[in-house]
Amino acid sequence: MSTRTVPTPQDLREAPKVLLHDHLDGGLRPSTVIDLADETGYGGLPTTDVGELSRWFVAAADSGSLETYLETFAHTCGVMQTEEALARVAAECVEDLADDGVVYAEVRYAPELFVERGLSLDAVVEAVQDGFERGRKNAAERGKQIRVGTLLCAMRQHARALEIAELTVRYRDQGVVGFDIAGPEAGYPPTRNLDAFEYIRTSNAHFTIHAGEAFGLASIWEAIQHCGAERLGHGVRIVDDITTGTDGAELGRLAAYVRDRRIPLELCPSSNVQTGAVGSIGEHPVGMLAKLRFRVTVNTDNRLMSDCTVSSEFAALVDAFGFDWADVRWCTINAMKSAFIGFDERLDIIDNVIKPWYAARV
Template sequence: MTSHRTEKPSAKTPTPDQIRRAPKVLLHDHLDGGLRPGTVADLARASGYEGLPETDADLLGTWFREAADSGSLERYLETFSHTVGVMQTRDALVRVAAECAEDLAEDGIVYAEVRYAPEQHLEGGLGLEEVVEAVNEGFREGERRARENGRRIRVGALLTAMRHAARALEIAELANRYRDEGVVGFDIAGAEAGYPPTRHLDAFEYLKRENNHFTIHAGEAFGLPSIWQALQWCGADRLGHGVRIIDDIEVGEDGTVRLGRLASYVRDKRIPLEMCPSSNLQTGAADSYAEHPIGLLRRLYFRVTVNTDNRLMSHTSLSREFEHLVGAFAYTLDDLQWFSVNAMKSAFIPFDERLAMINDVIKPGYAELKSEWLFQ
């Protein structure tokens, strides 16, 4: 297979600063996985939450990273018990959502879809609607602060139902109720093994009747059956991770590539894959950035997008994810633009708004960065 690269000036390897300034699009980011360590400590003190392993912000940030990297599922899940534990009041949710939008904008992200599970934020007495309204308020406040700092970002919320629970239809109805007020779609998350997406068919059938959008975590820890069910039984618009689609692709010793029926379907139908390289390394879905399936999937022109998953636990940002891929695959600004346009094409907002973002923001932004090579 021939390389997609060219010898034009834009084919030079981008610098970290250029990557940060590039207009980027994020589709897979968990609100409870992206808190600032200092905010976790502040909210714990304010709410009386006990059990944090550290109270100093720097030490706490280090603990989150080390626990997520430990290889222990128990310790990895414990990290979320602490972040969710301090997100049980309206003020806490507004603050976390506002800071999320600010942090993403600071990283050069112009459009983001951030997901969270409303059912996990009820311990302080809030109702589901109050949770959604608080998070929406926070996102709007964060967008406003970003504008004041000369940055533009639009954040849409994805409401997530937990696979092991039985509230998917209720959360899907909630997503539909707030679809014109900042909520752009629905998701299910949690352990794949033992909790197939088909357990929540009523929620997906409801969303399809309402012409609403949804993505499904599939093909991360579990393999091809999870992807097949998400697509063929449930009708997912996108795949959260989808990294195990690589199991349906064979690469011969001579470099020839053969796609199985499911992989061919995913590519032919342009089904977006919400890939999160650093997170996949932590969960064992890939051994290194250089060995991550995203390299092959990009060469084969799957609808690949690059995402963060949990910025706090993976000690990452979208710029860092791109930096890792640039180092592993010598990606250029052309490649980063390709990933960004893929993501914008796959967003859960109306077509004309996606097109405007691509033509008025993303492509001009990358063109400006590429032009810098001409003056060096």
Template sequence: MSPSPSIRYEDIVRAPKALLHDHLDGGLRPATIVELAAEVGHELPTTDAEALGRWFVAAADSGSLERYLETFAHTVAVMQTAGALRRVARECAQDLAADGVVYAEVRFAPEQHLERDLTLDQVVEAVLAGFVEGSALAAEAGTPIRVGTLLTAMRHAARSQEIAELAVRHRDHGVVGFDIAGAEAGFPPTRHLDAFEYLQRENFHFTIHAGEAFGLPSIWQAIQWCGADRLGHGVRIVDDITPGPEPTLGRLAAYVRDKRIPLELCPSSNVQTGAAASIAEHPIGLLRDLRFRVTVNTDNRLMSGTSVSREMALLSDAFGYGWREVQWFTINAMKSAFIPFDERLRIIDEVIKPAYAKLLA
């Protein structure tokens, strides 16, 4: 196979992309954090927006998932009012659209935004309203985007059933799925079986953070016990693959590939939390070659100082990927989205394929 032609970052930004794994509280603009912190009296490491942005990346770049998660204390602290949540969601939609993202699923944990007496429903309603506003502004700017929302339950807490019911309650207003997140070690997904069984009875989609800091047992439980539609990260599935000229897949890896279970890989974030040694050594190269359902995501744009376009550019530099591979990742993501089939197909056929046909010509 001949190598793909090199592609420029500026051109990647203009190309349509899809995003499945992005945390709302991990993607705030530094300047917004500074302004919102001043309003509520929250103390930040610095009030200089540019310096604060650098601080988040440095603090998250520790090789530890637990240390990485500590940075969220500052973003969550300024997202405790309906106005702040609405603003953050609005800016999120605009920022993603400006990066060429035409479809995004953005997740957040409603239970983390109750410190100023909002109800769970009010939290969700504020975020959904912000996404509607941001999407409208993006369309006016000539960069239309469709945003779906995932509601996340924290795996160390005991509110997953409540959050699952909240997600289903708002399913016709922009919430497209459910997720659990947080430190994996010591908090297996099977602790939340009641929630997952409820979601299955309601014919509702869900993904599970698994196979990031913890290994194969986390992935196995997420799929075989809990019935996850997708794997949040799932990068440790590589532990079930024996390397060599012709890599050998173990039973679990073969099952994940054969069932086309999507992997929500987040290269830069995976390096920061120690799940991968570097971009060049990230298992995404092997998993792509073996034709797993690989998708490329940001996880937390603020903490990783990244965007979907930057992630694609990093992979292009590391693995020699060109437009054919970027299109493949993008279509994989759209095929794996939690919106109805006809909507996925429309975006693929009317937005993504025509754009890449020109780029590949």
């Protein structure tokens, strides 16, 4: 057994990891944003210098406001309005995740955001799926194996949730594994989309809901109890239902229900700091939630805006909370158990990819 228990950043890059919460339009390479702006005639970029643009995205996202954070997507979505652009971004996404050691990822996006130049929703989905497959093949040629599932998002401030839910079911045999709603939480409760969630459920399909990021416990409660969410996108505000004291932690009714039911939390530490959900990584409840054995998973949210990878998120948790290999393995298996692909596929990746690699380190 290895005596090295503290994972280094390089070790973490080599480790097999699982990613459940990553936005396609939040993970572009800065150089690709510039290339696509030139190719598609998009003139809204603040700069065309790669280094400056990379820094601009991070700085603009460091606003402490979810609404302001979301404004950065005007530029990434602005350059992703053609099939060629969508396929390129999707392929590069898979390649970048594979290079970071991700062996399974669920990447999400809102098809309705990419129809400004006349693409149909179906054309958007097919272009992205083609790109994902191209990226998988490119990664495999370099010896990197990765499986990618797609989540289709509806924007909660719009009125197309049912339409996107139907799109999800229509393409579930072509790589789309689930449904989500995203966008600003305040003023747009998940119960506005009950018809979409009912359609997904009665179609025996899967869905997660962005809840408990910028808004509080009410959003989480609605997502679970009214809408039937299988997972919580972020869910960080569940901490508001946990009281800590000298005698330990006392869980409120909702927090206890979430833990008892093993409802996965798609936690995104760096993003939560940027949107003001928490003050710093060190103040993030992920450490406490892991100790209390909630079903914690560690995610990127938007790699461009947060200048992060799954590995760097874990490295931050190593520094802030003393995570060791056992913690990284536990979060990774949590995520794989919570994926929206079939049981046999999940078990295969856990037993034949994840556990063998970590066996020598835990």
